[in-house]
Amino acid sequence: xxxxxxxxxxxxxxxxxxxxxxxxxxxxxxxxxxxxxxxxxxxxxxxxxxxxxxxxxxxxxxxxxxxxxxxxxxxxxxxxxxxxxxxxxxxxxxxxxxxxxxxxxxxxxxxxxxxxxxxxxxxxxxxxxxxx
Numbered sequence: 001x002x003x004x005x006x007x008x009x010x011x012x013x014x015x016x017x018x019x020x021x022x023x024x025x026x027x028x029x030x031x032x033x034x035x036x037x038x039x040x041x042x043x044x045x046x047x048x049x050x051x052x053x054x055x056x057x058x059x060x061x062x063x064x065x066x067x068x069x070x071x072x073x074x075x076x077x078x079x080x081x082x083x084x085x086x087x088x089x090x091x092x093x094x095x096x097x098x099x100x101x102x103x104x105x106x107x108x109x110x111x112x113x114x115x116x117x118x119x120x121x122x123x124x125x126x127x128x129x130x131x132x
């Protein structure tokens with residue numbers, strides 16, 4: 001698996017494909033990926049294959065052929081990609097201030113007092129203030 005420093009950000013459509021692969025199990029065929037994507041909107045098979053090949057070129061996927069089917073395996077783990085996206089977002093939007101992010105989410109009612117309480121418990125557990 002690639003380190004998060006080596007990972008590039010994905011355009012929305014490629015990220016949509018990666019989410020299907022990350023949530024789909026070990027390896028999915030082109031038709032399985034297309035089927036899962038089509039629960040949201042129709043997909044053209046040749047456009048999908050182009051995007052899958054682009055994800056291979058970017059180092060996100062590997063593939064192999066078995067019979068008539070091509071199967072895809074994630075090389076980049078979802079957690080590594082999310083770590084990258086979260087760092088970029090925190091820096092870009094909130095100037096690397098987690099407090100500013102949480103305050104903004106709370107003030108806009110995107111998170112509740114209960115969410116804040118859960119976050120406080122998580123922080124205490126991770127900093128040794130409370131046993132897990």
